[in-house]
Amino acid sequence: MSDDLASGYDLVIFDLDGVVYLIDKPIPGAAEAVERLRADGTPVAYATNNASRRAADVAALLTGMGVPAQPDEVLNSAGAAAAVLAQRFPAGSPVLVVGAEALRAEVREVGLTPVSTFEDQPVAVVQGYGPEVGWQILAEAALSVRAGATWVATNTDRTLPSPRGPLPGNGSLVAVLRTALDREPDLVVGKPEPGLFTTAASLSNSERPLAVGDRLDTDIQGAVGAGMDSLLVLTGVSGPAELLAAPPERRPTFVSADLSGLFRPADEARLPLRAEEAGGWRLAGAALSGEGDPVTALRLLCGTVWDGVPLKDLTADSPAATDLFKNWGL
Template sequence: MTTDGDTLATGYDVMLLDLDGTVYQGPRPIPGVAEVLRGLRGRGTAVRFVTNNASRGPGDVAQTLRGMEIDTTTDEVSTSAQAAARVLAERLPAGAKVLVVGAPALEDEVTAVGLRPVREAAGAAAVVQGHWTGTGWEHLAEGSIAIRAGAFWVACNADVTLPTERGLLPGNGSMVAALKAATGAEPVVAGKPEAPLFHIATLSAGASKPLVVGDRLDTDIAGAVTAAMHSLLVLTGVSTPADVLAATPAERPTYLASSLDALDQPADELVPSPQKGWQVDVDHALLASSKGSEDAYELLRALCHEAWQSGITAVEPRDDEAAAALAELGLTRPA
């Protein structure tokens, strides 16, 4: 690892790290992540693991990370359940009943902010909804009754799908959609891509200059834009080079890299911008040619710079080096 004072990480006082696709993939840590995190802590940079998953408490998440040999403590984990509970506490008087449509871990967060979790609609001042594999019709029915009666409704997140080893499965957003259809109401969303989770995580670290790091444009990066924070998109998870080329202004990262190792690289090298090693011309497509570089991610940054200005996302290589780099990025097929 470098000790250069001009690396990306040294420009920020806390890293707000997504988990699945950024720190680990399924049950395995992404190679090199543990070393990067040790380096951050060694330089005094705070770390917060920021997750939309509301079904597990911070202690359980921290234990999972330690099982992957990633050092962490419970107070370094910020969940959408905590953010939702904070939103509720700011709105409701102490001791108010909150109908929980979600996991026992969500009940614990409601209790922690001085509110009373319940499972029946009668007397509920609010409804809080988070992902839980145990959610069934009866839970949705109670939520519908409470919302129709005027209860304040908070969703931990609105992720329609949940990535698993078996593929994408229904996420909390799918269950939220059911209550939207049943009530005609819209919830306040506490988790990504809304701002509360990011602000709460930053506050918990006593920090003022956060960097959001994640693998999804629609949650991590969009959330950073909403919260007016800088962001790093890593391509170790959901979003692809093709996705980032086509990203709208609301989903464009400040920095772009292949993996979390980029935190030890100079910040200015990671900004989507013209690159010394590549030529990109704009015509009917983005026409790419090498000027001495074979780094596919340098090319991707140059392509994003032009695509975001022109709106053109089709790419064509002008030489063998560009063809190989584009194939590595999945933007064209190998010859």
């Protein structure tokens, strides 16, 4: 019986952007990680806030990247939002869609009627990410919500990862309406709400799932809210400085540089690490010295910061520690 991190769980739920791929390119090692889990008999699922692709399209994209996936393994916020609307409104009701064609298709599939103008008298506005979203549809949405339409957001990710760095996400587009309307959406469906995680676990009859993500404010907070252990990988949005400053509801169980951490001992990734020395690093109070694996240093620092030492009081007492602090923006 293996004693690696993944072996302690009966389901691994992956976020996609920043974990498995960046936009449309696989992250190195991701395909191998999923293949190894499947070979070990560990079920996988994919839970994404991205509402610009349908589940079947996501599965096809993953398969094309060398990550075999079935549509029923993919849960996305577009499908979840459409399902919520179908529960609230009669069949055929007009729903103004702000987002990609995938979101319109999900709304249509549950028996509602996608529309695009205030004059269509929509009973609801559903807003998801779409690269073509512009002022005109946002204006129609603002008029509709102000007239009484229910406002549902698929997710509120402020940014989405890309090879060039973080780009505006659906949360940034939601902020446009929030500013214009001076109010919050009536409902946010995706992470950090726990629904995608709990649904994935239920569909797999999982009793001990592990959520894997790159964002503290969505993936990790959603896992904490769902009562699940979580692994933060440092291949996407959230970095070391954000992890050190994370409040309790955004603190993962584990951290690793990438998905290879799934196949190393759990104790090499567990947070926080409370010790004076580990892996070539030494922590004396708030001073870090020595050299070694950056993730080990991060785990040590999480131990002291989460115990109450202010982030601003951390100091670097070796050349390697100085380089780390500079790279991390500390």
